[in-house]
Amino acid sequence: MSILKxxxxxxxxxxxYGEFGLINHLSSQFKCTLSSTKRGIGDDAAVLEFSEEKxxxxxxxxxxxxxxxxxxxxxxxxxxxxxxxxxxxDICAMNGIPSQITVSIAIxxxxxxxxxxxxxxxxxxxxxxxxxxxxxxxxxTSISGLVISISILGEVDKQKITYRSGANINDLVVVTGxxxxxFLGLNVLKREKKVFLENPGSQPDLGGNDYSLQRQLKxxxxxxxxxxxxxxxxxxxxxxxxSDGLSSEILHLSKNSEIGITVxxxxxxIDYTTMNLxxxxxxxxxxxxxxxxxxxELLFTMSQKHYEKIKKDVDFTIxxxxxxxxxGNNFIAKDHTSHKITAHGWDPLLKKDD
Amino acid sequence: MSILKxxxxxxxxxxxYGEFGLINHLSSQFKCTLSSTKRGIGDDAAVLEFSEEKxxxxxxxxxxxxxxxxxxxxxxxxxxxxxxxxxxxDICAMNGIPSQITVSIAIxxxxxxxxxxxxxxxxxxxxxxxxxxxxxxxxxTSISGLVISISILGEVDKQKITYRSGANINDLVVVTGxxxxxFLGLNVLKREKKVFLENPGSQPDLGGNDYSLQRQLKxxxxxxxxxxxxxxxxxxxxxxxxSDGLSSEILHLSKNSEIGITVxxxxxxIDYTTMNLxxxxxxxxxxxxxxxxxxxELLFTMSQKHYEKIKKDVDFTIxxxxxxxxxGNNFIAKDHTSHKITAHGWDPLLKKDD
Numbered sequence: 001m002s003i004l005k006x007x008x009x010x011x012x013x014x015x016x017y018g019e020f021g022l023i024n025h026l027s028s029q030f031k032c033t034l035s036s037t038k039r040g041i042g043d044d045a046a047v048l049e050f051s052e053e054k055x056x057x058x059x060x061x062x063x064x065x066x067x068x069x070x071x072x073x074x075x076x077x078x079x080x081x082x083x084x085x086x087x088x089x090d091i092c093a094m095n096g097i098p099s100q101i102t103v104s105i106a107i108x109x110x111x112x113x114x115x116x117x118x119x120x121x122x123x124x125x126x127x128x129x130x131x132x133x134x135x136x137x138x139x140x141t142s143i144s145g146l147v148i149s150i151s152i153l154g155e156v157d158k159q160k161i162t163y164r165s166g167a168n169i170n171d172l173v174v175v176t177g178x179x180x181x182x183f184l185g186l187n188v189l190k191r192e193k194k195v196f197l198e199n200p201g202s203q204p205d206l207g208g209n210d211y212s213l214q215r216q217l218k219x220x221x222x223x224x225x226x227x228x229x230x231x232x233x234x235x236x237x238x239x240x241x242x243s244d245g246l247s248s249e250i251l252h253l254s255k256n257s258e259i260g261i262t263v264x265x266x267x268x269x270i271d272y273t274t275m276n277l278x279x280x281x282x283x284x285x286x287x288x289x290x291x292x293x294x295x296x297e298l299l300f301t302m303s304q305k306h307y308e309k310i311k312k313d314v315d316f317t318i319x320x321x322x323x324x325x326x327x328g329n330n331f332i333a334k335d336h337t338s339h340k341i342t343a344h345g346w347d348p349l350l351k352k353d354d
Numbered sequence: 355m356s357i358l359k360x361x362x363x364x365x366x367x368x369x370x371y372g373e374f375g376l377i378n379h380l381s382s383q384f385k386c387t388l389s390s391t392k393r394g395i396g397d398d399a400a401v402l403e404f405s406e407e408k409x410x411x412x413x414x415x416x417x418x419x420x421x422x423x424x425x426x427x428x429x430x431x432x433x434x435x436x437x438x439x440x441x442x443x444d445i446c447a448m449n450g451i452p453s454q455i456t457v458s459i460a461i462x463x464x465x466x467x468x469x470x471x472x473x474x475x476x477x478x479x480x481x482x483x484x485x486x487x488x489x490x491x492x493x494x495t496s497i498s499g500l501v502i503s504i505s506i507l508g509e510v511d512k513q514k515i516t517y518r519s520g521a522n523i524n525d526l527v528v529v530t531g532x533x534x535x536x537f538l539g540l541n542v543l544k545r546e547k548k549v550f551l552e553n554p555g556s557q558p559d560l561g562g563n564d565y566s567l568q569r570q571l572k573x574x575x576x577x578x579x580x581x582x583x584x585x586x587x588x589x590x591x592x593x594x595x596x597s598d599g600l601s602s603e604i605l606h607l608s609k610n611s612e613i614g615i616t617v618x619x620x621x622x623x624i625d626y627t628t629m630n631l632x633x634x635x636x637x638x639x640x641x642x643x644x645x646x647x648x649x650x651e652l653l654f655t656m657s658q659k660h661y662e663k664i665k666k667d668v669d670f671t672i673x674x675x676x677x678x679x680x681x682g683n684n685f686i687a688k689d690h691t692s693h694k695i696t697a698h699g700w701d702p703l704l705k706k707d708d
Contacts, residue, residue: 010468011466011468012466012467012468013463013466013467014461014463014465014466014467014470014495015463016467017467022467022470022493023491023492023493025467026470026471026474026493027474027488027491029474029478030478030481030487030488032487032488032489033485033487034453034454034485034487036453036454036509037453037454037487037489039489040487040488040489040490041488041489041490041491045490046454046456046489046490048453048454048489048507050404050405050408050410050509051404051405054404056404056410058454058456058489058490058505058507059456059490060456060458060490060491060492060503060505061458061492062458062459062460062492062494062501062503064460064494064495064496064497064501065497066497067460067494067495067496067497068494099388099390099391099402100388100390100391100400100402100412102400102412102413102414102505104414104415104416104503105416106416106418106421106501107368109367109368109369111368112365112366112367112368113366113367113368113370113371113376113379114365114366116368116376116380117380120380120381120383124383124384127384131387131388133384133386133387133388133391133394134381134384134386134394134395135386135391135393135394135395135400135402135412136394136395136399136400136412136413136414137377137381137395137414138377138414138415138416138503139376139377139380140416140418140421140422141368141418141421142418142421142498142499142501143418143419143420143421143498143499144496144497144498144499145496145497145498147416147418147460147496147501147503149414149416149458149492149501149503151412151414151456151505153402153412155390155404
């Protein structure tokens with residue numbers, strides 16, 4: 001009676017495709033046909049043309065318990081805030097300003113109303129911080145874990161829209177804020193959960209790691225930097241948010257812009273507390289910065305003509321430059337060795353690339 | 355360590371609130387502040403003002419395995435089609451035309467890629483039928499069941515937008531198509547699943563119930579009727595889609611428009627196969643029509659001046675009229691007895707209302 005019980009001769013495991021591969025495979029037959037659809041799948045948000053001056057942006061993200069978050073160490077209020085932030089970040093990555101969200105939640109009956117109130121308190125705080133209206137949603141029971149699905153609308157002046165494509169040779173490669181802390185925060189939480197499970201009477205040792213924990217738990221979208229770029233009259237030539245790790249995002253810009261990117265180890269912005277914590281946890285801070293993910297900083301390219309505007313701004317760090325596509329994507333270590341940036345990010349154990 | 359393990363003195367079960375009560379409770383503190391947000395939560399879709407002539411509409415719906423669908427009798431292709439249809443239906447209920455959707459899916463690894471291809475084949479078919487562009491989405495693993503979350507954008511000429519509010523006294527109450535079949539289709543599927551579980555060698559007996567099964571499994575949004583209303587130059591004064599059952603939708607229009615609605619048993623459009631199947635299953639067809647749900651027809655009110663335009667159209671049935679709010683919502687049975695329509699719909703066992 002069930003399709004799932006069929007022993008079909010063709011049964012391809014989902015693991016054959018990565019996340020992006022699966023979306024691309026499933027959506028390959030879909031063609032956008034409406035004149036109002038300027039750009040569909042393939043960037044941080046869809047681009048829609050509803051008016052003369054502006055493009056409207058639409059994006060969506062789903063967070064699933066046990067996959068994207070662990071309720072044993074994630075306060076629900078922080079989770080609500082983060083769920084909005086990751087969506088706002090997608091709008092920021094198009095150089096846009098967020099406007100409206102819808103929130104759909106599937107919940108188990110094991111949650112009391114008070115837990116949901118906590119979750120919504122975080123969503124509310126985020127809506128106020130980003131000046132976003134909650135305009136719709138759906139709340140349903142779940143036979144299993146918590147699922148949060150948020151969709152977001154935003155807008156951007158037509159001449160300011162920034163795609164992943166658009167980077168030009170000799171552009172500067174810039175990243176906002178600093179990198180690696182969110183990944184280390186996650187590792188602290190996992191370590192303390194393990195200690196707790198082995199010794200349930202123990203108290204978690206989270207002291208001194210405030211910054212990395214905040215970066216992991218209270219995820220902020222970099223909307224402020226979108227506003228600063230606007231004030232500085234900088235329109236990036238390409239942009240993406242750092243959700244999966246710097247290496248992964250560099251490869252997205254490279255592929256979409258058909259260029260190469262070279263970045264320098266010595267330029268990577270890493271907070272000193274991140275350095276110390278990585279050392280304490282026997283992790284390479286450069287590995288954390290390149291591959292950690294969840295920093296939600298903005299990675300962008302811009303014309304060299306804007307160099308003077310940001311060279312003294314600590315919030316913007318020039319980490320490299322754009323090259324011809326034939327040069328590939330390269331990580332230049334402090335010892336001047338060059339390493340190809342791969343799909344899984346820079347690996348410190350990788351052989352020197354000749 | 356976990357908030358869920360706390361034995362908090364205040365722990366209110368979610369069941370204290372209904373679905374709408376819970377959404378209202380959680381969203382009560384949220385106020386829309388942007389000038390582009392014309393209407394937030396509280397109708398079938400949010401209403402956004404992005405341009406001079408049109409409003410844009412945004413809605414979202416989440417379908418959860420084990421709650422909204424049972425994969426033991428729901429073909430994945432039909433499920434994909436239905437997931438789009440229920441969203442399109444929300445846009446129709448605002449008298450709008452759908453334009454773009456995003457699709458987020460959480461899936462267990464037990465699904466092979468071929469199963470997902472089936473699901474997307476249904477989504478694709480729906481996109482073509484409704485002329486909607488798939489412009490984004492998210493695919494993620496799930497530690498448990500299948501979750502499908504779709505968001506939809508649509509548009510409507512400003513002078514044609516139709517809210518749940520707006521019905522006027524003496525307006526006619528109209529429903530499209532026919533009612534009750536989807537609920538009976540679900541009951542056939544449940545019956546045959548039970549037989550199958552008790553006797554796994556058996557074949558399901560679905561013969562002769564094509565219409566009700568199609569109404570349950572291949573849910574169609576009534577976008578064609580939105581177009582017909584436009585051709586007839588009828589702008590309804592209020593409208594809603596029949597997802598939860600006619601009784602429930604009547605109460606929504608009544609509450610939002612601050613009017614009463616009287617409907618007549620003898621007027622309810624019920625297909626003859628629905629009549630026969632209800633009889634076979636010992637169910638009251640009127641009960642199915644009033645409370646069954648999932649018909650996804652459109653229920654609307656309109657000025658009497660349009661009466662001549664639809665009086666001979668089998669697709670539109672005038673089932674009653676709008677009264678003063680003090681008259682309440684009434685169901686007039688064939689024996690001329692009057693019954694108050696309640697939150698759980700008309701109950702044939704209810705005492706006569708004096």
